[in-house]
Amino acid sequence: xxxxxxxxxxxxxxxxEFITINCSYSVGISAxxxxxxxxxxxxxxxxxxxxxxxxHGRLIxxxxxxxxxxxxxxxxxxxxxxxxxxxxxxVRTGNQFYFGTGTSLTVIP
Amino acid sequence: xxxxxxxxxHKVTETGTPVTLRCHQTENHRYMYWYxxxxxxxxxxxxxxxxVKDTDKGEVSDGYSVSxxxxxxxxxxxxxxxxxxxxxxxxxxxxxxxDTQYFGPGTRLTVL
Numbered sequence: 093x094x095x096x097x098x099x100x101x102x103x104x105x106x107x108x109e110f111i112t113i114n115c116s117y118s119v120g121i122s123a124x125x126x127x128x129x130x131x132x133x134x135x136x137x138x139x140x141x142x143x144x145x146x147x148h149g150r151l152i153x154x155x156x157x158x159x160x161x162x163x164x165x166x167x168x169x170x171x172x173x174x175x176x177x178x179x180x181x182x183v184r185t186g187n188q189f190y191f192g193t194g195t196s197l198t199v200i201p
Numbered sequence: 202x203x204x205x206x207x208x209x210x211h212k213v214t215e216t217g218t219p220v221t222l223r224c225h226q227t228e229n230h231r232y233m234y235w236y237x238x239x240x241x242x243x244x245x246x247x248x249x250x251x252x253v254k255d256t257d258k259g260e261v262s263d264g265y266s267v268s269x270x271x272x273x274x275x276x277x278x279x280x281x282x283x284x285x286x287x288x289x290x291x292x293x294x295x296x297x298x299x300d301t302q303y304f305g306p307g308t309r310l311t312v313l
Contacts, residue, residue, distance in 0.1 A: 096243065123300050133289065135304040142300075178243065180302075187232050187251065187295060188259070189302065191243035 095119050098179050098192035105199050111166040113195045115179030118160065126153050126164050127178040129194070135178070138164075169199045204228065207292050207305035215313050220279040222308050224292030232295035233275040234302070235259075235267060237288040244291065250275055282312040 096117045105111050115124070126138040139146050139153040141162065146153050150169075155162040166173055179192040204227035214220050224233065231252055236244040246259030248267040256267050264286060268276045279286055292305040 094243075125302065127302075127304075133307045135291065135307075137301045137303070140300045180244075182300070187297075188246060188249065189234070189244075191236075191245075193241065193243045 094192075095190040096179055096181055096192040098177075098195050100195060101193065102196045103198070105169050105197070107170060107199055107201050109169050109199075111169050111173075111197065111199075113164045113177050113179075113197070115162045115164070115192055116160060117162075117179075117181045117190070119181065119190065120184040121181040122184050123182045124155055124162050125180040125182070125189075126162075127180060129176040129178060131175070138177075166197075169197075171199045171201050174198050205292065205294055205303050205305045207290075207308050209308060210306065211309045213311045213313065214282050216283055217281050220282050220310065220312075222277045222290055222292075222310070224275045224277070224305055226273055226275075226294040226303070228294060228296065228303070229272055230294035230296055230303075231272070232297070233269065234293045234295070235265075235275065235277045236291045236293065237261065237286075238291060238307075239288050247277065247290075279310075282310075284312050286310065287312045 099114045123142045129135045141155040150167045152165040176194040178194045180189045206225050208223045234249045235247040245261045250256045250269045266278045290308045293302045
């Protein structure tokens with residue numbers, strides 16, 4: 093049983109395309125996080141969401157609490173966006189996190 | 202970014218030997234975590250700590266123990282390493298102020 097499901101698992105896009113990665117979760121949460129992991133392994137936090145929408149440069153993240161769903165959008169994708177994007181939720185009952193298996197994105201020039 | 206380091210970064214060991222991985226953070230975060238990352242799985246929680254000497258088990262804690270004697274250090278010990286513990290291990294700390302997890306660079310452990 094996975095508390096967090098992501099789709100797609102793999103995604104290849106042409107440079108400039110609009111990209112959407114989806115995340116669904118099944119537990120009560122305090123917040124949802126989008127993380128980025130580049131080849132070589134380092135993991136960085138992109139967004140923390142508890143409601144609504146956030147934008148940072150070409151990245152937009154949305155969350156629908158009622159539907160238990162979040163999306164990460166990348167506008168005008170670039171090869172440097174190639175990475176694994178991970179959805180994580182912080183459970184409402186504590187300070188533990190559950191993680192999706194990640195979406196591996198490759199942007200081709 | 203929070204200063205969080207892990208040591209060693211790479212280790213190869215033999216089955217049956219004890220192994221200790223160290224995580225060090227400089228941000229005075231109360232919460233710290235050890236995860237393992239394996240192909241086909243998301244990051245999975247091994248153990249976490251919510252303060253000095255306060256630790257609890259995660260979903261994959263069998264064969265692992267932890268200790269936290271100082272706020273800045275969180276140690277993960279494999280009492281007797283097995284090949285199934287070959288993995289990449291990530292440490293993280295959590296800031297309640299920013300509601301953000303900060304990850305260490307990871308330790309690649311190979312158990313032969």
